[in-house]
Amino acid sequence: MPKLKIELDVNGRKISRETDAYKRLLDFLRDDLNLTGTKEGCGAGECGTCSVFVDGKLVKSCLMPVAKASGTKIETIEGLAKPGDLTPMQKAFHKTGASQCGYCIPGMVMAATSALRQNPNAGIEEIKERLGGNICRCTGYTKIFEAVELAKAVIAGDMPEDALNEDAVGDSYIGHNVRRLDAPSKVSGRLRYAADMKMHDMLQLQVLRSPHPHANIVSIDTSAAEAMDGVVCVITSADVPDDTDGFGVFVHDQPIMARGVVRHVGEAVAAVAAEDLVTARRALSKIKVVYEEIAGVFDPEDALKDGAAIVHDYAPDNVVKHIPVRKGNVEAGFANADIILEDDFSTQQVEHAYLEPEAGIAYVDADDVIVVISPSQNITHHRHMLSHILKKPINKVRFIMSPVGGGFGGKEDMIYQGMLAIVAMKTHRPVQLNFTREESIIASAKRHPSRVHYKMGLKWNGEITAIQFNMLSDGGAYGMSSEGVMRKAAILSCGPYEVHNLSVDTTAVYTNNTPSGAFRTFGGMQAQFATESMMDMAAEALEMDPFQIRRINMMKIGSRTHTQHTLTAASLDRCLDAAEKESRWENGTPNVRGDKRSDLGGDDTRAPCTLGARFTSGKNSDKERVA
C-alpha cells in the first residue's frame, strides 16, 4: 500500500515517518509511535478518549486523517508533564479520586487542560460545556469537575500548591479523602490496557459475525481468505474439540464459535488472523458462509408458547432458569387485604457501554502454556473452562487480567478469549483482538429486559399483607449469567420490606435476541423498579406519604427476609431518615401537591442543561451578549 511521509513535532520531538495513507492520527500515535495514552473508545468522535492537541487546539484524533497532522505540533497526554512528574491538573485528578477504570481519563485530562488554557477563569458551567465531548462511564463526572475546579484555583494562585497533596489521614481512613494508588498511572496515560499492549511478531485477529438471528450453517468456505497474502490462519468451530466446546457462567451452552447454528445476530462464526488489521478485515469478506435461515423467537412470552422455535436442544421449553420463592400463605394474605393493587412493569435491554471495548492477547509460551491477557472480570472461571474446552491440564492455561477499562458485569463472559487461544495454538505467534465499539455493542451481553406482573395486598393502614411477583426475563441466545440474575432478582424481588405472605417466580428464557448477562445489581434493578413503583402507587391509593408506607413495611432487626433469613442488622430506617432530610422532602401524598412542590430546586440541585455558558462568562455586563 502506498506510503505517506509524515513530518511533525510530537511532545517536543521532531518525527519523520512513512506511514499508510489511510491512517488516522490516532493510529499513527498508537501504532507507529507507541503513544498509547491516547485511547480508542468509539472511533467515531463520540467519546473523547483520543483527545490530543494539534497546534494548540484540542481535537479528536480518531477523526483526523494523519495527513492533516503533517507539519503540525502535537501534544499528547504523555507530553503534558516531564517523565516522573504530573501537571497540576493531573495532580488534581489524583487528589479528588477522578479516576476509576481510568480509560477515559487521559482524554478527560486533555479536555480539562484545554478548557483552562482556553479560559483560565471558566466557571463550572463553562467547564462542563468544554468537557462536553468527553464521556466517562464510572465516575459520574462529579469528581472530575471537582478536579478541574481545584486545578483552576491552584493554577490561578487562589489556593496553595499543597492543596494538591493528599489530605492527612488520622486514626481511620473512613471519612477521609484517600488517593487511589493506581491514579498516577491513569492520569498520566502510562497504564497499558490490553489494546495498548504490543508483542513482537503479533498477529491481528478479526471476527466474522452472523447477520442472522437464527440460521443453520450449511457450509463455511475459508479457502479464499486463507489464500490471501498476509493471512496466517482462519479458524471456525472445526478448530475446537466438539465434545468439550461450551462455556458460560452457569450453563456451558455457548460454543467458542457458532457450531452448526447461529442463535443471534453478531455471534462469532469464523475468525481471521493476519499480519495486519486491514488484511484481516479484508479477508473476512472472502469467507463464504451458506446459511439456512430458520424460524426464531424474539419475545420471551412467545418463547414459552407451544410450537415456539427451540433455541437449544437441551432446553425444549426454552427455559434457562426458573426460581420460585414461597413464604407464608398468599391466598390468606390477599383474603386479609383491604385493597389489592395489580400492575405490570417492564424494563428494556441496556448496554454497559464501558469506555474500553473488549480486547485481548494470547500467546503460547516456551513451556507450552497458553496465556490469555484480557480485561476479563472472571479469569479463574475462564481459565478452568478453557482448560476443559482445549483438553489441556490447568497448569498449561494461564489467564492474566489486564486493567479493566470498565466492566459493570459486561466482561464476565468468555466471548472472545477462546478464539485468541486457538489462534495462538495454531500459529505459535502472539495474537491480538481489539473490538470496535460497534462490535462490543453487538456481541456482548446486555441487561436482561424484564416484565413483572405484580399483585400487592395491603391493609388500610399501609401494611402489606401479600405479594405475588412474577418476572419473565429475556435471556437472549445464551445462558451466560441468567441463572444468577434470576436468583438475585428473586431474592430481592419484594424489596427491603417484610412481607409475611409472598409468592415469587423469576424466569429467564432463551430467545434469538442478543444474550443477556451480568449487569450492575444483577437483576435487582429490574425487581426494584417494579417494587418501588408499586410502593409509590400504593401510597397514592392509600393517601399516605411514600416515606410513611415504606417505614410501616421496612425490614428491621429480627425481620425474616423473603428467603426466611432472620436479620440481625438492618439500616433502612436510617437510610429513609437521611433521604427524607437531604431531599427536603415535602410530606404528603405524591399526587395531591400540584406542581409547586417546595422540595424542588434549590442551591444543591442541578438546573436543566443548557449551552452557551461561555457567552456570559467573565464579563461584567449583566446582559447576555455574544456579538
Place this chain on the structure above:
Amino acid sequence: MLTCDTYHMPTNLRDALEIWSGAPEGSSLISGATDILPWAREGRAGDVHIPSFVDVTKIKELDGHTVANGRVRLGANTVYQDFLTDASLRHLLPCMPYCAIWFADDQIREQATFAGNLANASPVADGTPPAAALNASLELARLDGGNIKTRQLTVSDFIVGPGRTLLQPDEIITAVSLDAVAGYGGSFQKVGQRRSLVISVACCAALVKADSTGRYFDDLRLALGGVGPRPMRLTAIEARLRGERISHRTIDQAAKLAADEVASRSRQEYRRDVVIGFVKSALEEALENQPDIDVTYEDLGETENA
C-alpha cells in the same frame, strides 16, 4: 474502516482542481473529515475503500474571510469554532455563535467546516437554517480550459434534497457568502436526543432587528431545519411580522403558523409542537440578544431588559 490508496493535500486551488479533476472514479473530496470517518463504520457504510482523497483544508485560497458590499465571504476552510472565537465573525453573523455552540463539541468544531456541513446536505444539518436566514450562497470553482472558473449558487438552489447538491463532479466549494447583519440579535434553537454531540431532530435560526424605539420589528429572518428535505425560510411569517408592534401575542400567533411548514415524513406531530415553541423562543431570544436595543413588549406594558 476507511482506507485509501492516496491522500492528497494540495496547497493551492489550481493544484487542487487539477488533482481533483484527474482523480480516479470513486475518489472523494475531504474537508474536516469529521463526518466521513464515522460514516465508514459497521452499521453505516461498513468498510469503505476510496482510491484518492483530495483534502482541501491546506488550500490557502480557502482560508480566512473578507467583508464587502454587505456580505461576509467565508473561505471554505472556516470551521465552526471560528464562529465562537473570531470576534469579527461573532459581530457580523450574530446567529452563528448560537448555532456553533450546539454543533458537535469544542473538539469537533475545530475541524468541521461550515462549507462541508452544507455540502453534506443533511436535512438535519445545524448549518443550513442559519445559512438560509443569512441568504447564503456558495462559490464553486472548477477548471475550464486551464482557467479557474467560479459560479455562485444560493444555498436553497445548491441543496436539492437529502444528501444531494448541485456540486458538479469536477467542482470544489471555495467559499460561502452570507449577509453581514451586525446589530441584529441572533438565536438558534435545537433539540436532539441529548445535549452534546447530537444530531438535530429539529432546529431553528432567527435574526431580529427592532426599530430604534425597541417597539417594532424592523427586520427579521427565520429558518427551520429538520422539518423537510431542504432548509426552509419562513418568509410568510417574516413578512407578517415586519413593521409589527412587538408583543408576545403577535409572536405566539406567528409561531403557530410555522407548524404548517413541517413536511418531514417522520414524527410529524412532535415536530409541529417543537416548531411552534422554537419559533417563539427564537424570536424572543433574538430580540433579547440585540446588542444595542432594549425591547419593549406591548402586551405587558413593561420594559423587558433584553
